[in-house]
Amino acid sequence: SAVISQKPSRDICQRGTSLTIQCQVDSQVTMMFWYRQQPGQSLTLIATANQGSEATYESGFVIDKFPISRPNLTFSTLTVSNMSPEDSSIYLCSVLAGTDYGYTFGSGTRLTVV
């Protein structure tokens, strides 16, 4: 299975600022996924990052708030823009590589907005 390096692992940010989260994969993958996990909640998909095209956003998530880049098949970034305390969550990237069950997750970014 693929190995993902996700950075930063945690951050404390001021409201109104932006944070960019990076995920680097050790192999080429077609689809990368970005999830948000609010405190005490389950994981919710923000968007699917496609190489060479715009990301596909889930209902309730917009590009202006969560811009995503996917410059190649091994790297993606998610930016959380104009942050508010409600954005305090764990953000996780994930890829599907190899088999039908080859889902791998990054180690997560624990974001606190103050």
Add this chain to the structure above:
Amino acid sequence: AQKITQTQPGMFVQEKEAVTLDCTYDTSDQSYGLFWYKQPSSGEMIFLIYQGSYDEQNATEGRYSLNFQKARKSANLVISASQLGDSAMYFCARPGNQGGKLIFGQGTELSVKP
């Protein structure tokens, strides 16, 4: 709707005992897979076990096994000989009907008592 339901918000188990975590799902697909993940307090998602809908035998991985009942649309996780390090959140998940993304249940918080 592609829904995953975990009805146990929290579970307690005595160390060295076995515990079953429930998961039911909705699907009209003939072919699908079901996953279980462990999420410790650090926030990372650890893959535990996978069951394909066409697998005739229940999946097993070390102390983890899946009690897969297709007719009842349930895929319960059984952890045998619980250890203190098993204390974590546990999520059941399956791929969405448009492929790629995973849909997660609400999660079960397991606490192992010494």
